[in-house]
Amino acid sequence: MSDAQTLARPSAVMERQKRAIMRRNLFYVALVVVGLVAPFVAYPVFLMKVLCFALFACAFNLLLGYAGLLSFGHAAFLATGGYITGYLLASYPGLTPEIGIMAGTLVATALGALFGILAIRRQGIYFAMVTLALAQLVYFVFVQAPFTGGEDGLHGVPRGELLGFISLSNNLAMYYFVFAVFLFGFALIQRTVHSPYGQVLKAIRENEPRAVSLGYNTDMYKLVAFVISAALAGLAGSTKTVVFQLASLTDAHWHMSGEVILMTLLGGVGTLLGPIMGAGIVVSLQHVLSQSPLGNWVSVILGIIFVICVLSFRSGIVGEIARMYNKNFK
Amino acid sequence: MTMIFGVPLAVFMGQLTLGLVNGAFYALLSLGLAVIFGLLKIINFAHGAQYMLGAFAALLGFRYLGINYWLALILVPLVVGAFGMLLERYLLRKISHLDHLYGLLLTFGLALIIEGTLVNFFGVSGARYATPEVLQGGLDLGFMFLPTYRAWVLVAALAMCLFTWFMIERTRLGAYLRAGTENSQLMQAFGVNVPLLITLTYGFGVGLAAFAGVLAAPLYPVSPTMGSSLLIVVFAVVVIGGMGSIFGAIMTGLAMGVIEGLTKVYYPEAANTVIFLVMILVLMFRPAGLFGKEA
Secondary structure (H helix, E strand, C coil), rough: CCHHHHHHHHHHHHHHHHHHHHHHHHHHHHHHHHHHHHHHHHHHHHHHHHHHHHHHHHHHHHHCCCCCCCCCCCCCHHHHHHHHHHHHHHHCCCCCHHHHHHCCCCHHHHHHHHEEEEEECCCCCHHHHHHHHHHHHHHHHHHHHHHHHCCEEEEECCCCEEEEEEEEEEEEEHHEEEEEEHHHHHHHHHHHHHHHHHHHHHHHHHHHHHHHHCCCCCHHHHHHHHHHHHHHHHHHHHHHHHHHHCCCHHHHHHHHHHHHHHHHHCCCCCCCCCCHHHHHHHHHHHHHHCHHHHHHHHHCCCHHCCCCCCCHHHHHHHHHHHHHHHHHHH | CCCCCEEEEEHHHHHHHHHHHHHHHHHHHHHHHHHHHHHCCCCCCHHHHHHHHHHHHHHHHHHCCCCHHHHHHHHHHHHHHHHHHHHHHCHHHHHCCCCCCHHHHHHHHHHHHHHHHHHHHHHCCCCCCCCCCCHCCCEECCCEEEEEEHHHHHHHHHHHHHHHHHHHHHHHHHHHHHHHHHHHHHHCCCCHHHHHHHHHHHHHHHHHHHCCCCCCCCCCEEEHHHHHHHHHHHHHHHHCCCCCHHHHHHHHHHHHHHHHHHHHHCCEEECCEEEEEEEHHHHHCCCCCCCCCCC
């Protein structure tokens, strides 16, 4: 399409935009239908794991893909959400799961605000190192704190009854709850990305000095993005704890921060659907590998995928598909 | 018995030397990171893995080839450094034109591969590497007992730091390196082989890590994961000191080691975390780092 054409017929452009949005909405509806039918086709616990990590990766992607900030410490939020929810639900039997999840998310959000205030004082590579170091601090706190169970973690967290009357011990009920949580998180990210705020965020990613010169308080924008991202990562961790009824140090380890980067990178940084696909692939891969003779090689294989992604597959699966689609159908 | 703030002098001095020794490792590793960062503008996430490779090469070289400690101290940094040069030449160079965060991610992937491979062959439990005979035992200084090997590590690490400083500040190659750090494109226009310089610099940084690894082998259990947790602390040290100056990297490394050692004496619960807490303070009051230039 040439500029002359678009200038000549503005109505055609609007028409095309309308069609694009319509197509997008149709696509979302299709995805929701797939999500609703999925537990009858695949094992629900596996799907829940995918959804929790997909939400985690989407939250991470909001920061890396749209604000251009590489956090190497997102495991801290996942683990904080998980531990707080796990501790509350295990020690206060009267609490319903949604209260536990909200509390976990809230604490992760507060931690995100603290991390964010400190980390946005440095840019680029330093930002990554600061977040990594802060997450390691949180890791050591969880190792030593009395309520986390140290190396053993928290076990036997009850799933409880949603709103006090829907038992979540049934995997199907649990699945639909997790799916709803995921949709909420995804919708929030989708809304954020396409809002004026999201546009400013992208402007900061592309050229921060210019955004500053246009009068935007870029630190504030970055901080808000960091807090939203941390909150949703915490929500993912809290939900995961309810599903698997445990919280452990694995979630707080820096390997986990690396894994979420890999999921996002593999699926496509800065695409809405990429992190979901990346999470699906990485979780499936771990699942398959752990039952094969290659079980001990998971971390090596993830490392190899990492290297390949960085060297020659930087736009990720969804990014590549989008590029092919744009080339051939537009 | 002499007491210092309620702690016996011998205990105090013991932890102080231990802290200094740890600090020497922080200094060596953050120096290597800073040298690499200066020219390549990437943070070498594989630095911990390369440090671990140094320790492992010393261990395996002794076990299977009979290479003694002193030979290992010279050979291992060269071998691991050469391995680093291959990584730079065939992997890192391919992405050098991209955002430098990709370099961080690539080296992270490499660290996973190296660490994971060694875990599969040697497990996670640590192996012991014998201290060379000359350096066994210790000196009784009257107020404390100083193990000879610890004293040697301090001397060797500081000598290596000094050597690095000399190479960078007082030699022609070092002048090229400093010029390349300022403006590598202009350097290339002047006819300097910048890609080769970059390869050599990366190899040198990796060699420094491997040297630290050999020094560490008799001191700590040699295991595939010995590097990664250390590296995160070194990252915090780098954030505290900034990567602007060599002197800054060395001083910050030593100081953080001492602070960690003293925390072990007075408040052991926080010994693991104190460096991160210092980092938070520095970020709050001097965000560019103690010796940093840029914001």
